[in-house]
Amino acid sequence: MEPAGTTTTVTTAAAYPRKILDYMEGFLVSKTLFTACELGVFDLLASSQHPLSLEEVALGIRASQDGTERLLAACTGLDLLNTHTLEGQVTYSNTEQSSVYLTQSSPVSLTQSIHYSSKTIYLCWHYLTDAVREGSNQYEKAFGVKSEHLFEALYRSEEEMVKFMQLMNSIWNICGRDVVTAFNLSPFTTIYDLGGEELCCSGALAKQCVLAYPECTVTIFDLPKVVKTSREHFVTDDNQRVSFHEGDFFKDALPDADLYILARILHDWTDARSIELLTKVYRACRPGGGVLVVEALLCEDGSGPLTAQLYSLNMLVQTEGKERTAAEYTALLTAAGFQNVQVERTGKIYDAVLGRK
DSSP states (O other): OOTTTTTOOOOTTTSSSHHHHHHHHHHHHHHHHHHHHHHHHHOOOOOOOOOHHHEEEEEEEEHHHHHHHHHHHHHEEEHHHHEEEEEEEEEEEEEEHHHSSSSSSSOOOHHHHHHIIIIIIIHHHHHHHHHHHTTOOOOHHHSSOEEEEEEEETTTSSHHHHHHHHHHHHHHHHHHHHHHTSSOOOTOOOOEEETTTOOOOOHHHHHHHHHHHOOOEEEEEEEEHHHHHHHHHHHTOOOOTTEEEEOOOOSSSOOEEEEEEEEEGGGOHHHHHHHHHHHHHHHHHHEEEEEEEEEEOOOOTTTOHHHHHHHHHHHHHHSSSOBBBHHHHHHHHHHHOEEEEEEESSSSSSSEEEEEE
């Protein structure tokens, strides 16, 4: 405590806490984006042949003019919308990034990921303080669903399952090719995608794999109810090189293959459970085969990247696991028997770790 009558000297850099204020208001930015997507603002503007006025947008999204005006102003401030003024009237149009990533018609749309973040992840994060204190996920408090088995809570309804699949589908449409081409996987012709991208087989990563490697086939190994939903919504029988195998990779035997892909799987589980799964994979793997682990890698000193640090908090809120460093994943693979472990950073959200038998 400073003596009475003394003053604290504040440096120029600390005179205005810009970064702290930005962090305090970060959730406002997220919810502005979420709301604009949920109301269909970007889809409406994309479908129009010309910029729209405030009145036209409010009518199109069935919202009040006052609320719409404030929402459009915030989206303009966030560089999500452009404004145009002609003869005193202000009109709105999408920016290039909004047209590409925030419209449902775009092949690389993030709208489903945004909906899931708004309706599920955001609600779980309300209990982040409890998660840190307790060291456990918060599904029961957020949704009233007991989470004795992690994915029973995640798949608490078919609607929720489809939403999660749509989330993963949108992510892999953007990042999938980078992770499957981080290494040359052409020697591996028989590939099993275990969990079909985080126990929710949208099949997007499998599709990226067969596009990159014309000689390979990919079988998605996942729970029966997940496979059923994927067949109905995501993977048609037209793609002869992508197939399904129903099962629980912790309980059931794994078919032999040249390569197993674990994309966003190990971060859901403790080290012990991860080694248990990797050991099963090693035993099933053909000689000369391997395992490709796809995860958001932390720096070795834990200093970043920020996205991976935040994802690790999300794993605390939603799962049993955590994000890890490349050395930690290497140790898990080595403990299971894999050798010559290699790491490639893609420069995007997810990186690749390859271990060989």
